[in-house]
Amino acid sequence: MTARFTFDLTATDGMARTGVIHTPRGDIRTPAFMPVGTAATVKAMMPESVAATGADILLGNTYHLMLRPTAERIARLGGLHRFMNWDKPILTDSGGFQVMSLADLRKLTEAGVTFKSHIDGSKHVLSPERSMEIQKLLGSDIVMCFDECPALPADRDRIAESMRLSMRWAQRSRDAFGDRPGHALFGIQQGGLERDFREESAKALTRIGFDGYAVGGLAVGEGQAAMFGCLDFATDMLPRDKPRYLMGVGKPDDIVGAVKRGIDMMDCVLPSRSGRTGQGFTRHGVVNIKNARHADDPRPLDEACTCPACRNYSRAYLHHVFRAQEMISGMLLTWHNLHYFQQIMGEMRDAIAQNRFAAWESGFHAMRAEGDIAPL
Numbered sequence: 001m002t003a004r005f006t007f008d009l010t011a012t013d014g015m016a017r018t019g020v021i022h023t024p025r026g027d028i029r030t031p032a033f034m035p036v037g038t039a040a041t042v043k044a045m046m047p048e049s050v051a052a053t054g055a056d057i058l059l060g061n062t063y064h065l066m067l068r069p070t071a072e073r074i075a076r077l078g079g080l081h082r083f084m085n086w087d088k089p090i091l092t093d094s095g096g097f098q099v100m101s102l103a104d105l106r107k108l109t110e111a112g113v114t115f116k117s118h119i120d121g122s123k124h125v126l127s128p129e130r131s132m133e134i135q136k137l138l139g140s141d142i143v144m145c146f147d148e149c150p151a152l153p154a155d156r157d158r159i160a161e162s163m164r165l166s167m168r169w170a171q172r173s174r175d176a177f178g179d180r181p182g183h184a185l186f187g188i189q190q191g192g193l194e195r196d197f198r199e200e201s202a203k204a205l206t207r208i209g210f211d212g213y214a215v216g217g218l219a220v221g222e223g224q225a226a227m228f229g230c231l232d233f234a235t236d237m238l239p240r241d242k243p244r245y246l247m248g249v250g251k252p253d254d255i256v257g258a259v260k261r262g263i264d265m266m267d268c269v270l271p272s273r274s275g276r277t278g279q280g281f282t283r284h285g286v287v288n289i290k291n292a293r294h295a296d297d298p299r300p301l302d303e304a305c306t307c308p309a310c311r312n313y314s315r316a317y318l319h320h321v322f323r324a325q326e327m328i329s330g331m332l333l334t335w336h337n338l339h340y341f342q343q344i345m346g347e348m349r350d351a352i353a354q355n356r357f358a359a360w361e362s363g364f365h366a367m368r369a370e371g372d373i374a375p376l
């Protein structure tokens with residue numbers, strides 16, 4: 001344990017990196033996958049079960065929590081860690097992305113964003129200063145700068161204007177965050193898929209100085225090839241001695257491709273959301289448990305997986321509880337999916353440390369290409 005936030009890069013293999021982020025609330029092994037606990041819960045999971053899957057850190061959503069139950073209420077109740085019974089690190093987003101995608105009647109100005117709650121229509125303001133205040137009230141360990149992100153495709157003028165606004169907001173976020181030992185503030189690189197704007201953004205952020213750097217504005221509909229093409233140059237523009245975080249990614253093969261390109265942290269709702277819609281991620285790709293082929297299948301979802309869903313239950317059972325809309329369906333599939341994502345991260349950390357990432361990656365793709373096991 002340490003009282004400060006530090007990052008030790010322990011090994012690299014090509015562009016891929018492994019290391020440890022030290023925080024007062026515990027270590028985060030990188031590359032790290034962060035399950036998303038949107039409304040102070042990873043849906044369908046007890047926090048001790050999330051920890052059992054191997055997660056070192058969770059993500060919480062500022063936008064959702066500020067509206068309900070409110071950051072002030074969470075602060076009065078001892079902060080987000082105590083409120084949701086999770087004592088390991090928590091990263092909170094700034095609310096900027098979700099206010100643009102979820103809120104009603106948004107109005108964007110230099111000062112910030114005014115909007116109406118999608119829950120009850122109440123009026124709110126988010127600005128760099130208010131976002132820093134909310135994330136402090138929540139007690140977040142890793143705080144994200146308040147930024148703005150245009151949906152892609154967008155024209156170059158719109159991307160540049162938005163990126164420069166985000167860089168001014170990054171400075172205001174830095175000023176409002178102040179000096180908080182043991183807590184980190186991450187800057188967010190913007191600039192769409194444009195190399196020159198990504199460079200301009202990286203320079204602006206590095207000049208301000210942050211504890212970590214996120215690649216923002218990707219995974220917003222541009223497709224995997226375009227995202228990887230951008231990461232090929234965008235990641236390396238960010239300081240090598242700080243954690244690099246790719247926001248909102250992704251599917252297993254997106255995650256592997258991002259790690260290959262030098263990303264240290266990622267988050268996505270996919271393993272939990274898909275778990276609730278009957279999709280299981282396995283070494284052999286995606287299994288749709290609702291398909292009739294599983295109805296009489298006594299085999300586990302993945303015979304090599306050590307999660308409780310695979311150790312103790314058959315495909316036939318998972319199929320039945322999904323069809324019957326029993327709550328345990330989402331619970332078991334979410335547990336399996338989070339376990340699988342964490343297993344990939346662990347395998348990549350080991351492979352990078354042992355300088356065999358390329359071989360591991362070929363095996364990962366070869367196994368997925370085989371597809372699901374044949375029906376009985």
Ligand SMILES: [Zn+2]
Pocket residue numbers: 301302305306307308309310311336337339
């Ligand atoms: Zn499993």
